[in-house]
Amino acid sequence: MKKYFPLKAGVLALTLFAAGCAKNKEVAPTITNIAVTNPDFQTLEDAAIRGNVAVLLGNKNDADPSGNFTVFAPTNAAFARLGLNSAADLTALQQPFLRNTLFYHVFSGTLPGSALTPASTSGSALGITRRIIQRADGSKYVNGSKILGTDVAAANGLIHPIDKVLLATGADVLNSALALQKGDVFVKPELTFLVEAVVYCNLQAALTGTATTPKLTVFAPTDQAFKDLGVLLNVPLNVPADIRKLPVATVTAVLLNHVIIGGTQGGKFTPELPENSTIAAAGGPIALGAFTNGVLTAKGNGNTAPANMVIPDVQCTNGVVHVIDRVLLP
Incomplete structure (x- = not known):
């Protein structure tokens, strides 16, 4: 002490x-x-x-x-x-x-x-x-x-x-992302591509809920993560609306690869996630790395390198969000 x-x-x-x-x-x-x-x-x-x-x-x-x-x-x-x-x-x-x-x-x-x-x-x-x-x-x-x-x-x-x-929003995952998108948290808006993708795929309902609904663990890619994905796919993603250049089925599959719904891994903070193991997202498996300095890496099957947690452990009313620097590909 x-x-x-x-x-x-x-x-x-x-x-x-x-x-x-x-x-x-x-x-x-x-x-x-x-x-x-x-x-x-x-x-x-x-x-x-x-x-x-x-x-x-x-x-x-x-x-x-x-x-x-x-x-x-x-x-x-x-x-x-x-x-x-x-x-x-x-x-x-x-x-x-x-x-x-x-x-x-x-x-x-x-x-x-x-x-x-x-x-x-x-x-x-x-x-x-x-x-x-x-x-x-x-x-x-x-x-x-x-x-x-x-x-x-x-x-x-x-x-x-x-x-x-310690971070808490007092709102569900969807409305927490909307708050970031509108600049109500950081002065500079963030998660604008993610919000656009969720709306494009009509997945808003999947991210809403209360304390009594199945808890979510959500890996939320930053705007730069989506821009980097555009470079990888050779589809420029310069503004959120560019997400709509991609097939809705493709974007839906990608988004579902970022959400764990209920079960033993829903609503988990970093020290509760099982390090060096694989957890099941709604769209496929996510490989977690070692628990180091309070964070873990996360990697989708389609990724050559894992994503790092930029802002971990954001408590929402229906789960926990970990903001990451790479889109997790199924």
Whole structure:
């Protein structure tokens, strides 16, 4: 734990950075104070300021009798996995989405490490639950994020550092993709080719659902992945509408090769997927690689090289989406 939080229990002459006012008296370190003073959490501090939650986490929790919050805190390296290395990079995200993402890391009350038992769940300030996963080696994850340590005490709660940013959309897979396509998540639209392909093949219903429907695990190719496919097929795919140059049956078969519906592999986060094995998508088998640094590669029968996970472990109401950099060919 000292690697992440070298602070000792005691008092610190700190200001609540986000409030912008200096104080000349010693105060116990709050969650915000700790983020401000620890270089491993510079990006989290920047995100808290841009997301307008720094002041909230610098004070007692009025909704909890003990006045506490519990925060799963992504390190700088966790943000860097999404290409977010600085305050300037955070402007690539829409502010409401960033704020909701931060709320997804917060539990109202005290959630000690001892309560993070395998298969347990916890609520979040976003209103969406998270679950604890334990791998055979004993390592623990919250959704797809490895828990690097537990029970770092702050004046207003606890901090558990994690190695990935937790992502949840509050919508089903289809509407989550539509949010990306419309630029409601990243300022720059993404998954625009995928959405066009789904509409072209009339597969919208396959990606909708609720918490009570069969869970989906979806591998979602980026726009660049589709453009690269166009080069491979010698059919230029420069804009989403170009998908319609391909036969609808061909596109349908390709799309189905990205979706696992229900069963033992539906709705799975990365630490739950069976590494170095094959899983059955609706359109054919997908070969998964080794579980390395919290992600796995995925390869269709028609691929010469596997796809990498660009944004893994996006929780939707009816499953989990892993954004990948290559289209999986049946």
